[in-house]
Amino acid sequence: MTQSFINGGGLPGQAFYTGAPAWVTGADRLAAAPCDRARQAQLFGLQTMVCVPVGSGVLELGSTDVVFHSPEIMGKIRVLFNFSTPDAPSVASWLTPQTAAATPATDQGETDPSVLWLTDPSAVDIKDSVSPVSATADLSVTKPPIQLENNPSSSILTESPSSSMQIQRTHNQPQQQLHQSSGSDPHTHLVFSKKFNFSEFASNGSVVPQSAKPEPSDILDFAGSNRNPSPAPVTGSFFSHHQAITAAADDKRNKRSTGATSRASNNDEGMISFSSAPARPPSDVLFKSSGGGGILDGPDSDQSDLEASAREVESIQPVEPEKRPKKRGRKPANGREEPLNHVEAERQRREKLNQRFYALRAVVPNVSKMDKASLLGDAVSYINELRSKLEALEIDKEELRAQAEALEKERESNPMPPPDHDLRTMNGSGGGRCHGVEMEVKTLGSEAMIRLQCLKRNHPAAKLMAALRDLDLDVHYASVSVVEEFMIQQATVKMSPSRAYTPEQLRAALYSKLAAEAPISR
């Protein structure tokens, strides 16, 4: 981890200390969460963030897709990382209430590009995979409509880019081959890897249990084949949603007639980028564990982990579907490696910029038009609005504070002549309120010792203290303890010399006070 989490603050810390998972869905909620980590996540385009306490640490999950909480998912997560958490399955603080549920697909369409892409006609066939909120299983089967063809190092060009179904793909990319090696099953490309993040666990200690071993072979194992019966289907179903979407997105992208060079590898000389392939396997969801109390490690720039991961999500998966644009021969004017790098870098820059735009969109309310320019304008005015509001509040507060101070001072000089109701005014009738109350009162001169045991319900401590106050007894010492459903209070008080009670009087007075129902006060 490149960050440390203190004290139970933020979502990870909270999850760690309470032992209850935290699940936040929706960029807006992420941005609004009282947790910097969540804001970071949202800033880098994540739409869902989950913190699951696991033994000595917290398992952190994120997705650029909107994934809602469901007991099944939690169960699958638990199985996948097979930890034995004592957390009740569906308890905890799910932060995905009505508001989030009220923004299923239409709203996200405004903030999430991947969902936006679904408006593309070429993606209609998988469109139904978007709407379901509980997108868990069997969504992967909606993917096959994208036809795959094997044209190693070919230069096929699609002359009519507007027809969405004539998509051609080259599969000579190394990642592609990895996928293909697992068979022709369309599910096979719905994979995820544990990535480098898991390799950190080795140095972190065994934060994540056994099923996720930090062996590098695990990466290939996950990427290449999903053999294990339980985890693989889980991941496949859990993330197939997003996978399908991004695939569709790529369809759209490649449909463009511009020279659509591949993203993480170049088509014609596929082997060039092979070395970088294992380092960036396709992945939809980021797994990452925050060490419990706060682990200090390398002086990486913070956020970099999330940023890198988020970008990876954005720029890696499109690796597999590829298409030859109409640009025929060799690349326009290269041979050196720079231009391609340049293009890629520029692409990433744009991507990052857009991520920021989405983030900004998420935090700025009332973004009328989805236009970038107006978004910026709205952001500015929103900031100004917030500022002036804040300023006004500051003034208000100052004013109120002054006023309160004045009143306070006035009250001070004006002691408190309360409706002098001392113990004599009170009746001795004790309502049957306090069952099983036990009270013991002893006096020694002007000092008195009081011991009271009763049910902890109805805030007996408040009652006793109020009674002592009303009886004008100065508290010297008091203690309150709770055992089971009982509360035991002890106090030593000093009676005002003008009014000394016998223990019996005191007991009676206190009893009646305590029996009196509480609600009146304030």
Added chain:
Amino acid sequence: MTQSFINGGGLPGQAFYTGAPAWVTGADRLAAAPCDRARQAQLFGLQTMVCVPVGSGVLELGSTDVVFHSPEIMGKIRVLFNFSTPDAPSVASWLTPQTAAATPATDQGETDPSVLWLTDPSAVDIKDSVSPVSATADLSVTKPPIQLENNPSSSILTESPSSSMQIQRTHNQPQQQLHQSSGSDPHTHLVFSKKFNFSEFASNGSVVPQSAKPEPSDILDFAGSNRNPSPAPVTGSFFSHHQAITAAADDKRNKRSTGATSRASNNDEGMISFSSAPARPPSDVLFKSSGGGGILDGPDSDQSDLEASAREVESIQPVEPEKRPKKRGRKPANGREEPLNHVEAERQRREKLNQRFYALRAVVPNVSKMDKASLLGDAVSYINELRSKLEALEIDKEELRAQAEALEKERESNPMPPPDHDLRTMNGSGGGRCHGVEMEVKTLGSEAMIRLQCLKRNHPAAKLMAALRDLDLDVHYASVSVVEEFMIQQATVKMSPSRAYTPEQLRAALYSKLAAEAPISR
């Protein structure tokens, strides 16, 4: 006017009601001004905004340049519009104090592209025209280094664009011809027109006095010839600064090797854009008058006036300096008019976007890197920061309000009988009551630890317990001890899951409760 200004709010309204001109310099100040109009102005790239009350209305001036206030300028404005304002020459609320003066050129260089351009080597010869704060007169003479040539409809191209002195210009543009008609004096192109904005005055009523007649001929009169001895030199000197800058800027732009087509008109077929020429005369400063009390008029989109004006500034002046890039023959692949329009539109879009970026940069503090992406990120976090701050303040205020209310109520029920203080409440010293109260609140999940130290007077134990009860906090443990005149209380409580507080919230709530808690209770 497309907007109405109420009540003396904002700069225009303030100027109108106070009768004192308002002068705001610097994008940051514009953005920070408590005036929507100013923010708009800033949003559209203006750096200076001036509101001069004039009889029945307010004369509004804006400049994309940084123009500082000086009595001479005011005098010239007064002469130019020869109104007889009763405003003291140098009184009023000049909002360009030290801070603004402290950001002369270096600072603006970060937010103003036009100033940024000055770093271009080709502009060194006029660089000295930037630094002076009182840039009024005789700056226009720094302009001549840009050599003007008359090459009507020629297609001269400069092959070595890096040399700043070989700038070639075509003067076949209609605006240029208008300028030339006034003579070869280099001052002559430093003109401004009253533009269409003035034509609105006709319908608005005579807001602006006599010298600015709403005759359309006035436009040509101002643009074509500066006959009247007083106004013309004024305008020339007043705006020469910016003119020089933008000219330099254009130099840089045209230095690029790309096909630098002209901005508001195409060079080769200069006559094509002739029709649009009168509608967009070169102008550095926008003149515009806000009707005093608030004039309702067409349902135009607000901001449109400013936006149009600002964009005009941006896209029009470069008309005169023109240069042929190295692209030789005709335009790459056009003939139809679309591509050029398209390019132009895209340019404007970019321009607008950048304007917004500058605006955002101005309102977001601590923009570490000038990078667009990080700017956006900073904006997001800034917004979140503002939000949480605002939320915290809101809570604070609420607490304070409750506290004040309680005190108020107490005072009411306690019709201040000063002579009544009996011995128990005593305290002869008028010192602050709650002084020396210390509270510490920590939360761990749903559990909270509270430590409170205060004077033992007024039964703070009863107050605390009542407060805990009212806040629905279950007391697990509590202890009260007294040392000297202080009482020290400690308690651990459990928050109900539905109502979890942050430590700050809890502290604020408790504080207000304690302060409010009063003798009345029961």
Added chain:
DNA sequence: ATGAACACGTGATTC
């Protein structure tokens, strides 16, 4: 040389 950041022209898409 290398990478980051930016602006520009261009094609595509949408209304």
Added chain:
DNA sequence: TGAATCACGTGTTCA
């Protein structure tokens, strides 16, 4: 059919 927006590839400029 324009107008507006967007994404992309490219060239350029700074460190």
